[in-house]
């Protein structure tokens with residue numbers, strides 16, 4: 001008890017002491033305020049009579065104005081709208097052409113960033129964002145002349161694996177989308193498989209497929225998808241497998257698991273994802289004429305205006321109209337093969353008799369001209385002057401691997417196979433080739 005009382009008394013003393021301190025600090029504050037007042041007078045004096053050296057000025061942040069290129073925009077029009085003189089516009093255009101080989105802006109894709117050293121100052125730098133991977137910087141030099149330089153954006157390419165299965169009633173497109181394959185990649189896969197598959201009759205529930213493709217990153221951010229590196233589909237005729245491979249001479253191709261060229265000289269289905277409405281047959285009842293007559297080609301349903309790509313490279317030997325075919329184009333691919341495309345609504349610009357066309361180049365557009373009950377593509381393959389079934393004819397590969405490339409391909413294929421099985425087990429890992 002005695003001890004406790006003593007502690008309380010001691011505490012009271014402490015409280016009294018601290019109060020006295022507060023009184024002292026009021027006096028101290030008055031002193032500080034007086035001192036601060038004097039200091040302020042000194043500071044004002046310094047501000048009035050002392051001009052600081054330039055390099056002491058704080059640099060304000062750059063100001064950016066980014067504009068999207070719309071159709072009808074030209075560089076000179078945009079520069080004019082941003083207050084550039086005719087002389088500057090010429091200087092900038094010349095610098096771009098000679099120093100960066102840059103000539104045209106692409107509407108809907110390109111952007112321009114106008115940079116000012118600070119808000120309200122004249123534009124000192126123009127950054128042209130020419131697609132996701134190209135940058136050209138145009139700078140106003142100290143002499144007032146414009147100069148430019150290309151800026152490389154570092155591309156980090158990673159491999160992505162997606163697998164799927166055809167369910168009852170699925171098209172390959174539906175199953176591929178469900179598997180998470182982006183539409184652009186799926187279109188490339190279609191282009192590849194169209195050499196080997198008939199999407200109408202080769203697709204059944206239970207079939208499995210996978211795609212290995214590139215995804216491009218810049219600064220850890222996904223920018224776009226790259227190329228299809230491998231694809232596999234369990235078709236009715238057997239597993240279709242393709243690998244993208246760069247040959248010794250730098251040429252690129254797709255090859256099957258044995259190193260045979262997967263890209264055929266002709267495509268069985270020129271229009272991707274188009275349903276077959278009538279197959280090749282020796283005899284069939286003609287839907288318009290009513291009597292039985294051979295169907296010398298395959299009909300693909302497609303809406304009017306759908307572009308028709310050339311099934312293979314060759315020379316246009318007919319671009320004409322007749323009662324049965326309506327508007328049609330015939331291409332001679334080599335001494336053996338010809339293809340014919342009928343019922344077109346119109347021909348593609350620049351496609352005439354004698355024109356050399358590339359595989360996949362648009363030669364015309366789907367329509368219903370001639371003897372036709374609705375818009376579709378009638379497609380024929382003629383081998384040595386005889387009509388053959390486009391879906392079953394054996395087609396030659398464009399290029400095969402020679403004895404030099406074959407061992408390199410087999411080694412590469414083993415590497416791709418191991419990447420596929422590793423990504424299959426753990427799809428989230430980062431894999432680069």
Ligand SMILES: [Zn+2]
Nearest residue numbers: 297298299378
């Ligand atoms: Zn037909």
